[in-house]
Amino acid sequence: MKLVIGNQKSYLTKDEVDIFIDGIKNIKCNNFIICPSNIYINDFRSMGIPLGSQNVSSYSKGATTGEVSCEQLKSIGVNYSIVGHSERREKLKESIEDTNIKIKKLLEHEMIPILCVGETLEQRDNGKTKDIISTELIGAFAGIDKEKVKKVIIAYEPIWAIGTGVVPSNKDIEDISKYIKDLLYNEFESVNTLLYGGSVNTTNIDELNKIDIIDGYLIGGASTKAVEILEIIHKCE
Numbered sequence: 001m002k003l004v005i006g007n008q009k010s011y012l013t014k015d016e017v018d019i020f021i022d023g024i025k026n027i028k029c030n031n032f033i034i035c036p037s038n039i040y041i042n043d044f045r046s047m048g049i050p051l052g053s054q055n056v057s058s059y060s061k062g063a064t065t066g067e068v069s070c071e072q073l074k075s076i077g078v079n080y081s082i083v084g085h086s087e088r089r090e091k092l093k094e095s096i097e098d099t100n101i102k103i104k105k106l107l108e109h110e111m112i113p114i115l116c117v118g119e120t121l122e123q124r125d126n127g128k129t130k131d132i133i134s135t136e137l138i139g140a141f142a143g144i145d146k147e148k149v150k151k152v153i154i155a156y157e158p159i160w161a162i163g164t165g166v167v168p169s170n171k172d173i174e175d176i177s178k179y180i181k182d183l184l185y186n187e188f189e190s191v192n193t194l195l196y197g198g199s200v201n202t203t204n205i206d207e208l209n210k211i212d213i214i215d216g217y218l219i220g221g222a223s224t225k226a227v228e229i230l231e232i233i234h235k236c237e
């Protein structure tokens with residue numbers, strides 16, 4: 001079985017979310033976590049699907065306008081949160097230090113961080129992929145107990161594969177995944193759940209499922225269409 005985490009980003013309007021929810025209303029599975037926009041989390045609460053947020057505040061609940069804290073998310077049944085997504089790092093200038101603070105906050109509240117790491121095309125072409133991933137992982141886990149590091153789900157998301165329809169070869173995903181697993185073990189004595197993310201869809205899922213070292217997927221675009229995500233979940237059961 002492989003875990004499927006849907007990251008719906010800011011794609012859907014309320015009408016579109018209602019259509020999506022209607023499309024998955026009979027879902028029965030234990031390998032799916034949904035990360036809707038915060039404004040729709042309540043709409044998913046009665047479905048029995050574990051809930052994640054796409055981001056979390058670095059601050060505790062209180063006077064931080066526009067932010068959503070761990071305490072608030074937890075109080076509506078959210079147990080997971082994506083942190084360090086490349087879109088936030090690039091567009092909103094989030095740093096590795098910000099990600100580190102968010103991971104600490106989530107762990108304090110017994111929530112599970114889903115940490116994204118991955119290289120740009122330029123970094124890949126310059127042979128820097130492993131250096132970048134190592135810097136990101138070590139920075140994200142600075143000052144965190146080894147015991148807690150293992151609770152974090154890692155998503156390897158090459159930035160050039162996100163939303164582009166381009167996916168690395170299975171061999172490349174295997175190679176980087178092995179590197180990530182070894183690094184986590186060597187640095188933190190940790191064995192983590194490791195996902196692949198970047199243009200996963202119904203046409204490439206069979207091929208990707210041949211990669212044993214991967215424990216699942218973080219899926220953006222394809223997680224906004226009920227028929228597609230149901231087919232992927234089914235193929236990962």
Ligand code: PGA
Nearest residue numbers: 162163198199219220221
């Ligand atoms: P994508 O996004 O599946 O649309 O490429 C993945 C992600 O950004 O998590």
